Amino acid sequence: SQTIHQWPATLVQPVGSPLSLECTVEGTSNPNLYWYRQAAGRGLQLLFYSVGIGQISSEVPQNLSASRPQDRQFILSSKKLLLSDSGFYLCAWSPNPAMNTEAFFGQGTRLTVV
Amino acid sequence: KQEVTQIPAALSVPEGENLVLNCSFTDSAIYNLQWFRQDPGKGLTSLLLIQSSQREQTSGRLNASLDKSSGRSTLYIAASQPGDSATYLCAAPPSRGGSEKLVFGKGTKLTVNP
Numbered sequence: 104s105q106t107i108h109q110w111p112a113t114l115v116q117p118v119g120s121p122l123s124l125e126c127t128v129e130g131t132s133n134p135n136l137y138w139y140r141q142a143a144g145r146g147l148q149l150l151f152y153s154v155g156i157g158q159i160s161s162e163v164p165q166n167l168s169a170s171r172p173q174d175r176q177f178i179l180s181s182k183k184l185l186l187s188d189s190g191f192y193l194c195a196w197s198p199n200p201a202m203n204t205e206a207f208f209g210q211g212t213r214l215t216v217v
Numbered sequence: 218k219q220e221v222t223q224i225p226a227a228l229s230v231p232e233g234e235n236l237v238l239n240c241s242f243t244d245s246a247i248y249n250l251q252w253f254r255q256d257p258g259k260g261l262t263s264l265l266l267i268q269s270s271q272r273e274q275t276s277g278r279l280n281a282s283l284d285k286s287s288g289r290s291t292l293y294i295a296a297s298q299p300g301d302s303a304t305y306l307c308a309a310p311p312s313r314g315g316s317e318k319l320v321f322g323k324g325t326k327l328t329v330n331p
Contacts, residue, residue, distance in 0.1 A: 109260075137319070146323035147306070162318070193260055195319075205251060206308070206319055208260040 105130035109194045109209030116216055122167075122181040124212050126194030129175065134196040136177040137206070138169055141191040153177060154199060189216045219244045219311040223322035230297055231330050238292040238325045240307035245285045247309045252281050252292050255304045255324070264305075265292070269312070297329045 109126045116122060128134050138150045149162045151169035159169050166185050170178045177194060191213055197206040220243045230236050240250070249268050253261040265274045265281040267290065273282040280293040290307055304326045308319040 139321075147321040149318055149320075152318060191258075195261075197319075204249075205263045205266045207263060208253075210260040211258070213258065 105207065107194065107196055107207055107209045109212060111212060112210065113213045116184050116214065118186055118216055119183045122184050124179040124192055126177045126209055127175055128196045131198065132174060133199050134175065135199050136171060137195040138177065138179050139193040139195065141193060184216045186216050189214055219309060219320040221307060221309055221320050221322040223307060223325050225325055226323065227326040229328040229330065232297060232299060234297050235295050236297055238305050240290040240322055242288045242309040244311050245288050246312045247285065248312045249310065250283050250290045251308045253306045253308065255306060261306065299329045299331045302327055302329050
């Protein structure tokens with residue numbers, strides 16, 4: 104069966120520090136991978152998605168970047184965190200192609216920038 | 218651009234009551250519609266996936282319907298229990314412009330009181 108791992112679960116970082124959140128999927132190959140952010144009182148905002156190794160699409164301009172160095176690994180990064188980067192970050196995957204299939208989410212990372 | 222709206226934003230009911238959560242979307246050209254549950258501080262758990270060619274799906278006490286022509290979906294929960302308390306989100310990937318992007322509503326926060 105397929106599983107998705109996301110870590111760390113919580114993270115407190117000072118403003119200006121770098122960020123690296125990692126997500127890995129097991130039990131499937133060539134998945135679509137996603138990074139979402141959920142801010143308090145707001146909906147889920149799609150940040151990045153990837154349909155293959157090295158293929159990253161950015162949905163919104165921001166202080167973050169994403170990379171997919173391996174088929175089932177998706178990394179969210181920042182060189183210098185801002186206060187506004189605080190939020191709940193969720194990684195997700197879906198089979199490729201995704202048209203009629205479910206999406207599955209990790210347990211999320213609570214990021215607090217202080 | 219697909220927009221998904223969920224009404225109400227919050228709902229509080231006594232245990233045992235049947236209830237309906239609503240989801241509407243602006244672009245009826247969707248591949249499917251998916252309902253998720255999110256417990257506080259956790260990731261999303263997939264509940265039901267309705268293909269665009271289907272009108273409803275059932276899982277236990279949950280029944281989801283889809284009316285593409287009116288751009289609406291409902292999630293019916295029968296005989297609600299305190300354990301059903303969570304935030305429920307719907308997502309509709311548009312078939313135009315890429316099925317890779319799940320577009321979410323802001324969710325309905327459900328509280329079932331014992």
